[in-house]
Amino acid sequence: MTATLTVDMELTHDTTNMVIPAGQGLAFRIRAGDRFRLVDPEGGQVGDLFAFAASDPTEYLSAAHTRTSVSRLFPRVGEPFLTNRRRPILTLTADTSPGAHDMLIAACDPARYEAFGVTGHASCADNLRIALSRLAITTPVVPQPVNVFMNIPVGADGDLSWLPAPSRPGDAVTLEADMDCVIVVSACPMDLNPINGDRPTSLAIEFVAPRT
Template sequence: MHMELSHDTAAIVIPAGQGSAFRVRRGDRFRLIDVEGGQVGDLFAFAAADPDEYLSASHTRTSTGRLFPRIGEQFVTNRRRPILTLTADTSPGAHDMLIAACDPARYDALGAPGHASCAGNLRLALSDLAVTTCVVPQPVNVFMDIPVDTDGNLSWLPAPSRPGDAVTFEAVTDCVIVVSACPMDLNPINGERPTSLAVELVEPTT
């Protein structure tokens, strides 16, 4: 699903299990909203000038020294250049940059061949903008709660976000954004019932 965001447009809903792509210019701010609560959003960002440059979770962790940036800190690309800034967060603050996007192979392994996936949503959404990519980058899993214990074990917990909780990003450069309302319903991350997300542009370009 392709979206055209403008300041005259109300928030655009991304249905449960689907994805959307849109373009933002340097200085634009957009808000990702959990409409009903408890829904993970896989967010990807690509440099508009060259989609081979994209938001990299591993490079961002190296840059910030954290598993997820603080408010005011930046996400960087695989070329170590800033692409987005985290500017606001009204949620409980649980987000993830460790878990790969769900894909057909994951659902095959879970006994659900043909299941919708965030990797599939990414490629479909980019095709609406005539953008292609050879990779599925590690997404920014907004609202996803994957705590790491002292032994390095991961837990898959339901997203703690509440209805209307939102995370706001500012584009540091012109970029293409893809958001997938994660379709995972075979583990607890979406409360086993995926729901919709919304996106809105929240501040005029300066």
């Protein structure tokens, strides 16, 4: 059985798989109760995940409000991600990866790459805006993303380390929508530090049939 979901240009697709090319982004709509997997086909790739309330894009998944609610740097399986209005928007229902994920690091943007001396580089912030524009949606802010598979351990002294994503080929997280929402995933294009290993690669979205 496949899940029927509304994606991209308001077209309804009966599909269970969409590929996000390396360095690019994808937006899709999902209804409350539906589930999707974010899959790392080759391993070692970070995915910047954003979620917006379908009825009002000024309500969005907030890392800060989520950390406050779960009293952790990242939810455990079975715990929700909250919006900036303190409402559950997604719940983490499964995780086959080693469990390294991040909600501290901002999305890469043109200014980040310019600091490295590079102009015109693809970024997760631009991928967010481009993907949303395909659904005729704009956002005045780039929220703090959920950086799936990103490995940024916090040392005892508070220092952050930038390590390669430890996800293995085929590792995935499964998320359930707690409200109708718009999801954006960026296959992070960062290639100037080690978070994506040797090179950025693609990610995939697999839709999961709703619970019966």
